[in-house]
Amino acid sequence: MGGAKVTLHDGARVAIIGGGPAGSFFGIFASKLARDMGKALDLTIYERKSFVTHGASGCNMCAGVVSESLVQTLALEGINLPPTVVQCGIESYYFHTLDGSIEIKSSRLSQRGIATVFRGSGPAGSVAKGIQSFDDFLLQKAIEHGACVKRSFIDRVCMEGDKPELYSGGNMLQDCDLLVGAFGIKAGTGKMYEDIIPGYKVPPTVKTAQSEIELGSDWVAHRFGHSIHIFLLRIPGIKFASVIPKGDYITISVLGKDPKADHIKAFLNHDAMKKFLPSGFKVPEKFCHCFPKISVGAARKPFARRTAFVGDASSTRLYKDGIGSAYITAKAAAHTALLHGIGEKDFREYYFPTCKSLNRDNLFGQFLFAANHLMSVVSPISRSYFNIVRCEQKSLQKNTPYSDILWDMFTGSRCYKDIFMRTLHPWWIIYLLGAVVIYPFKKAVFSFINR
Ligand SMILES: Cc1cc2nc3c(=O)[nH]c(=O)nc-3n(C[C@H](O)[C@H](O)[C@H](O)COP(=O)(O)OP(=O)(O)OC[C@H]3O[C@@H](n4cnc5c(N)ncnc54)[C@H](O)[C@@H]3O)c2cc1C
Incomplete structure (x- = not known):
């Protein structure tokens, strides 16, 4: 042969x-x-x-987005990304859901290890x-x-x-x-x-939608900071959208079933996203957008x-x-x-x-993304998860296993099998299930007391 x-x-x-x-x-x-x-x-x-x-x-x-592991590996190879290439160093991820927003930093990220580029x-x-x-x-x-x-x-x-x-x-x-x-x-x-x-x-591939919008470097730095923003908003046809700061611009990537320019517009016009745009912002008649395929x-x-x-x-x-x-x-x-x-x-x-x-x-990645999608559409689970993560983020010196799972999934800095194995830890499951049960109970007690 x-x-x-x-x-x-x-x-x-x-x-x-x-x-x-x-x-x-x-x-x-x-x-x-x-x-x-x-x-x-x-x-x-x-x-x-x-x-x-x-x-x-x-x-x-x-x-x-050039991952933390790649930036470091390239540096070891003697390939250092110059400032003209790097548009922003990323320090945290924001997750925005209909139940609120949460910022996630990793206890491991000690320097600006993630870079955004054109x-x-x-x-x-x-x-x-x-x-x-x-x-x-x-x-x-x-x-x-x-x-x-x-x-x-x-x-x-x-x-x-x-x-x-x-x-x-x-x-x-x-x-x-x-x-x-x-x-x-x-x-x-x-x-x-x-x-x-x-x-x-x-x-095999699926279609994605991608767009670049000019907002000016001051606005981008002020509103988006050194963070990648992930929006899980249940907009019809959109699984999730991410916003990546790059100098004068933001890059919007939309993943969903057959996304079109109208999905980008629907995302930009959503209340959760409008908060990040200058008042009176109107989606320009012509804006840089494309529909590249992504490998699945x-x-x-x-x-x-x-x-x-x-x-x-x-x-x-x-x-x-x-x-x-x-x-x-x-x-x-x-x-x-x-x-x-x-x-x-x-x-x-x-x-x-x-x-x-x-x-x-x-x-393992397929399983993790399916589980994440399920969690983001079932309110009690997403609220409970984010509550746990919120507590963890108050003290990054300690172990932050729940934050790290999200961080590693969305930054791509660990292999999916490693992340998956961590989700099988009995405490992870017990604590999350506990939070799912306790949260509605606490809410019911509070609303009863405050009646
Ligand atoms: C919406 C979206 C967002 C993504 N975000 C990220 C991200 O943030 N971070 C990340 O790491 N990855 C991301 N990816 C994945 C990333 O784009 C690809 O994995 C990466 O570009 C693959 O590199 P490549 O060199 O194999 O292919 P490509 O980058 O596609 O390069 C292929 C090159 O071949 C050239 N070419 C093709 N056919 C011919 C031909 N016949 N003759 C001559 N030239 C030819 C093309 O012009 C092109 O320059 C994303 C993908 C999509 C669709």
Whole structure:
């Protein structure tokens, strides 16, 4: 099935389709490792977008939260995000429900470990704001490590013998020893591989809605602070919405069933959100918005002889830290290619376990998000939970297990299995059930006394 052993020799040609985080990370790690091994690679990243333009054409459409664990891991790799890339350092999460709001800080977060970034050079119309795109920053790092970047849309890949050949607009651009599919899920490029790579299937996706609104840096800092705001408001068609502060702008991400521009407007016009907007704020006629797909599953068989898929085109963490997953999969694929080989067997043995571990963890994530959704729609449970969390937040020096569960789920800073195991602690369940029973009882007693 895999054929004779194939490896990346000195001067081997590597073609990466997609210059988002996964493509750049692969370029960085493969070049670094090759150099350490005394080899040189002829490595080209093909990217259809220019990340120095504003609006959708130069943007990879995402909420742009770089997780605590990724910020720290990148720093250890010598990749420090500069102030022009980081729009805001995050210190806390706010949860807003119909029963009130609560701020959650983690007892563990000792410094500004979470960063918000723009994936492009800023929203449509944001001319000359001095914003550097996160994706452009990573792409420049890949170039520094020796990768060459070409601005082309790869619309066809063929196998000539056992080597992949890349085409754009009818022209053959190159053949290669290794093809890396880092094209994400937003462009629909993955479908073309289902025909040429036996067994590969793109991950399942759902549509999201995303918008960027300019409010001015003073207003954003004053009303949203260094916090990510999660709104669980039971607006029809919206599961939850998050608001992320970024300099002059806020980024709104809406998750729901087939979200549309009207859902963004309904959210902005909701009383709970209006409190955060300047008085008399009106949703502009034209505002920067898009409907990117988000992965909710895993690709089937993300590898073949001389081919590996990384990032969203392979496996990614459910709803969280997709950029962190791009880092993990790209690094594992680069190490496999250089240390073990580029045959199907090599990727199956050394790369695929990384994807499977992300996929298994997502099963726990699915359970946690379903439980969170249930809790947010059943008032007595959400009120009780938030009451416990409120008490914990008064003293962050102590253990804060209930806050940490929410924090870890929404920041993506721990694996879902670890969070799930913590929810199984008997005290967790007893205390929560106790609170669910005691809260209505206390309320009934108070209303009886105050009659
Ligand atoms: C609404 C929303 C919010 C999100 N929020 C977050 C968040 O806050 N934090 C986080 O970590 N993750 C978040 N994610 C997930 C994150 O966007 C992805 O996991 C991450 O971008 C994956 O990186 P990637 O490089 O695999 O793919 P992408 O970022 O999609 O990059 C793929 C690149 O390939 C290029 N490309 C595609 N096809 C071709 C082709 N044929 N030829 C040339 N170029 C091509 C594209 O132009 C693109 O630049 C969010 C996703 C969505 C939809």
